[in-house]
Amino acid sequence: MSQVVLDVHDLEAGYEPGVPIVRGASITVNKGEIVVVLGPNGAGKSSLIKAVAGLVPISRGRVLLDGKDITAAPAHIMVRLGLAFVPQTENVFPLMSVEDNLKVACGVLERREAPARIEEMYAAFPDLKRQRRTAAGNLSGGQRQMLAVARALIVHPKVLVLDEPSAGLSPKFVSMVFEMLSAIRKSGVTILLVEQNARAALAIGDRAYVLVEGKDRHEGIAAELWNDPVVAELYLGQRPSRAGEGDAA
């Protein structure tokens, strides 16, 4: 039995009291896995992982990280607990240099550890090293995503949580981002990912959940889900690919 890193149980969450967007969703992420959360628009995918990351108020259920209850911990504590979140948009500080974006995230590390960690990120993402003095707002979409991911990884998270990393990127960058995530998993990082681009996400994922109306409705092996008739049905009769915007494959 593989070790459960993230255990989300019967979660209900929403921005306004009494109006839950996430309605009893349960997902688990095992160590070393890439788990993908799919679902039609408005299914509450983003709200689900934002609630997990402490950004959307939780009204019921619990979130365990490595067995420890982190339900509704304040967002700025999450990264200290080992959960690093990469938002879909505005996920870098645009006026700060690439290097300062990385440095500001090192606040939760031991002070002496920070320079070495930044160098490790530069080794993993040579593009960022070349652009270290560039303001993050001037990076290309793909590089910005790379910086956001590096910034999240720098703190040795137990789980990396990403909200639609391919959104708004040109097809060339979409495949680059998924290759990057695949490589990150190989280095031993556990990943939870929400995606519209079902085909590309399932191609790199281990397991996937389909979220409909705030509830997990289906779970399966990522590679098999693509041809699963239930999934097509849940996407209102569409192939999952058509629900996604940029189909990279």
Added chain:
Amino acid sequence: MSLQFVVDGLLTGSMIGLGAIGVTLTYSILRFSNFAHGDFMAWGTYATLAAVSAISAMFGKVAPIAPLSFGWPLLVALAVGMAFTALLALALDKVLFSRLRSQGQAIIVVMASFGASMALRSLLEFTFSSRPTYFSRAIQIAMPVGFGIRITPDQIALLLLTAVLVLGVHLLMTRTQTGRSMQALSQNPALARIVGIDVANVVRVTWIIGGALACVAGVMIGILIQIRPFMGFDMLLPMFAAAILGGIGSVPGAVLGALIIGLAEAGAVQLIGAEWRAAVSFIILMAVLFVRPIGLFGVRER
């Protein structure tokens, strides 16, 4: 033509600039215009004055540090006043601003700061009366330094102090983790929390810096001009003008904006006439905003 306006302008600019740093930081990090900032200046100055009196009561009369008009008691009192003003700002945030901020309407916080401004000013008038007072009644002889410029030792010392403080704040903002956290919070509050920044802590640092610098600006005014309960309120407009001119959120911008306004005012007094003093600085403000609405060092909102 005399270049005396350069010294006068730099001095006025220093006073405005030290205040404008607080205004611009409060605006960009706490997202509201703090109209009580001028009153932090006045309170800091009176606190410093009270500390000077307390020291001279304890140690008797202390000779000034030649050639300055003040001795070590004022320097110690200034440190006391800075700490006091920082605490005042923190206290005001705790009892007033933070509660209103959590309700999320910026305009209410701005109005509350108006109210706080009036209350603070009235308390000063009530306690110290509205009669002007001074740190020292000694008259300093200005030394000629060429080009028709005359400057007193106090003025030189205060210009140097301003330069050191501005450099210090700039290094804090750009070279330390605290400064990067402040920049991060001003650029994207949600992401700042995600990367692990404790917002409450950054807010505290912002008030401490703003309050302490407001006190220094007030004491400068007290040394070079006079101490009055209205001294800070009268600086409010130039401080906001400087912060806007320099680009909201930018510390170097606020200081540069303040120097431009200070020099323009002093130049106007000398070249056109004292009655044009305020007009000229605002004409410059409008002209700059006409060409560059985001201010000199400002950045377009995304």
